[in-house]
Amino acid sequence: MNRPNRRQAVLVYLLLAVVLIVFLTPIYIIASSSVKPTPIMFQKPPAMVFTPTFEHYTQLFATRPFAKFMLNSLIAALGSTVFSLTFGSLAAYAISRIRHKRMNDVAFWILSMRMFPPIAVVVPYYIIFKASGLLDTPLALIIIYSTANIPLTVWLMKGFFDEVPRALEEAAAIDGYGLLQIFWYVTLPLAAPGLAVSAVFCFIFSWNEFIFALMLTGSNAQTVTVAVMSFWSSDAVQWGRIMAGSFIILIPGVIFVLTCQRWLVRGLTMGSVK
Amino acid sequence: MAYIRKRNRKIFLIFMMPAVLVLFGTTIYPMLYAGYLSFRSYDLAKLFVPRVYVGWANYREILSSSEFLHTLIVTFKLMAMTLSVQLVLGVGIALLVTQRLPGMGVARTLLLIPMMISPVIVGLVWLFLYFPELGYLNYFLSFLGLGPYAWITSTDWALWAIAIADIWQWTPFVMMGTAAALTNLSPEPFEAAKLDGNSPFDVFWRVTLPQIRPVLISLMFLRAIDAFKIYDIIFVLTKGGPGDTTEVLSMFIYRQSFTFWRMGVGAAASFVSLVIIVVLITLFFKSLNRDPHQA
Structure with missing residues (x-):
């Protein structure tokens, strides 16, 4: 494709401006409403200049144990991330190195595990967790989030392991390293960016998750997404607090996009785009 | 080695x-357990009481009920609505951001943000925009001479209200995949087509589109799998209403299991949904095993 001429360039920028306004307005609304005084929340035309207030944030933490819910989310997300990275990268290494014609099927089987509708397995989970006393504990969420995060880690890490030069591993083997040592001292450090990317994906997925957290936790292990939603179910909708909570929840995802957007293609398209 | x-x-x-x-x-x-439950009459009040085997009764009940068929129709209707708009918009925006002009990288990055936002938050911010009387969407649309629409409370618009929120979140995904595919294309066929005096539209339709078609098909299957599972946004915006206008399969399973506590029926519906998703996943993986010279 060659460079567009002046007129085409103007047209591209105009269209793109419209697209950006449409796609970024909701995010602007979350951010601005979270610091807007309640009386002007729905004022029309929208107040663009106002003295920001942090009362919604104060209220958020004062009326609910929001800090505890954040901690719950953090425990579930970090726990699942550690668990998934450990098991996922070991499996990915094996899948990357074993030459067998059925290996692709195994990789696809693992990947397909993250595509099943959560709602279809939530009933069995509810019953199993209720019977084992895990209902409303962070451990239940860690286990469940790992079912989605392990396949993702395997998928991402396999790509990174495939790129590690085999010659380095062979050299280490000749020096008398065992397989676990090769993996730990040679291969894994070279695939470190992959670990970082997988970790962030696992974390964001778990942090954002809602259905399982809603159905499998109560007051003890409740996460931030469920807590924010609960400001809606009361008789008067607390829009300020909802927006303040929403803004806190969306921060990790936005940071991720702005810092490592080039990995998003690999992580989200599951190999559709090479 | x-x-x-x-x-x-x-x-x-x-x-x-x-x-x-x-x-x-x-x-x-859990899936096998769901299969087991689907042949039982299950009542949560009697959690540890042996469940009664009821054969295919749960399946017969849902497959013969018009309510279940209705939820299937709504699910696929919503899928068709979101996928078609996401495909057209996503490819269109991808063509914009892959132009060789300054600032395109920044625009591309900013457009990815909606994807990484929790679906509940997406639901809540659109609820804020749709909110009866107060919401800003009707206010914005009034400048274009449109509306006002009763977004989430009217049977005409509720499904579109959900579709729009999903389209907002996932069009960037189609854009991102398409833009990556466009950047990977080799430039020769385009130059040849231009030399032959084809219009830009012809070049896109005859040269670009056939080359990115396999990628688009895979992306659409991934979107279909996700659209089939849609739940969070509906839970926030309409809870399946008004009436049963937006009751998708996931809502049906949820209500049978956790509102009516009929877990056997919920499990049977879950199993039907698993069968459908397996078909979609298989088609997706088939779409990946395409001729490498074409992609």
């Missing part, structure tokens, strides 16, 4: 075992 492989085949299998076992325990087992 052959040396490493031969000696360590067993160790490699041991590496794989934990992940495979965990996935078996956390995914296959």
Whole structure:
């Protein structure tokens, strides 16, 4: 494709401006409403200049144990991330190195595990967790989030392991390293960016998750997404607090996009785009 | 490498075992359990009482009920609505951001933000925009001479209200995949087509589109799999209403299981949804095994 001429360039920028306004307005609304005084929340035309207030944030933490819910989310997300990275990268290494014609099927089987509708397995989970006393504990969420995060880690890490030069591993083997040592001292450090990317994906997925957290936790292990939603179910909708909570929840995802957007293609398209 | 492989085949299998076992325990087992439940009459009040075997009764009930068929129709209607708009908009925006002009990288990055936002938050911010009387969307649309629409409370617009929120979140995904595919294309066919005096539209339709078609098909299957599972946004915006206008399959399973506590019926519906998703997943993987010279 060659460079567009002046007129085409103007047209591209105009269209793109419209697209950006449409796609970024909701995010602007979350951010601005979270610091807007309640009386002007729905004022029309929208107040663009106002003295920001942090009362919604104060209220958020004062009326609910929001800090505890954040901690719950953090425990579930970090726990699942550690668990998934450990098991996922070991499996990915094996899948990357074993030459067998059925290996692709195994990789696809693992990947397909993250595509099943959560709602279809939530009933069995509810019953199993209720019977084992895990209902409303962070451990239940860690286990469940790992079912989605392990396949993702395997998928991402396999790509990174495939790129590690085999010659380095062979050299280490000749020096008398065992397989676990090769993996730990040679291969894994070279695939470190992959670990970082997988970790962030696992974390964001778990942090954002809602259905399982809603159905499998109560007051003890409740996460931030469920807590924010609960400001809606009361008789008067607390829009300020909802927006303040929403803004806190969306921060990790936005940071991720702005810092490592080039990995998003690999992580989200599951190999559709090479 | 052959040396490493031969000696360590067993160790490699041991590496794989934990992940495979965990996935078996956390995914296959609950699914089989759902299958078991779907043949039982299940009442949560009697959790540890042996469940009565009822044969295919639960399946007969849902498959013959117009309510269940209605939820299937709504699910696929919503899928068709979101996928078609996401495809057209996503490809269109991808063509914009792949132009060789300054600032395109920044625009591309900013457009990815909606994807990484929790679906509940997406639902809540659109609820804010749709909110009866107060919401800003009707206010914005009034400048274009449109509306006002009763977005979430009218049977005409509720499904579109959900579709729009999903389109907002996932059009960037189609854009991102398409833009990556466009950047990977080799420039020769385009130059040849231009020299032949084709209009830009012809070049897109005859040269670009056939080359990115396999990628688009895979992206659409991924979107279809997600659209089939849609739940969070509906839970926030309409809870299946008004009436049963937006009751998708996931809502049906949820209400049978957790509102009416009829877990046997919920499990039977879950199993039907698993069968459909397996078909979609298989089609997706088939779409990946395409001729590498075409992609």
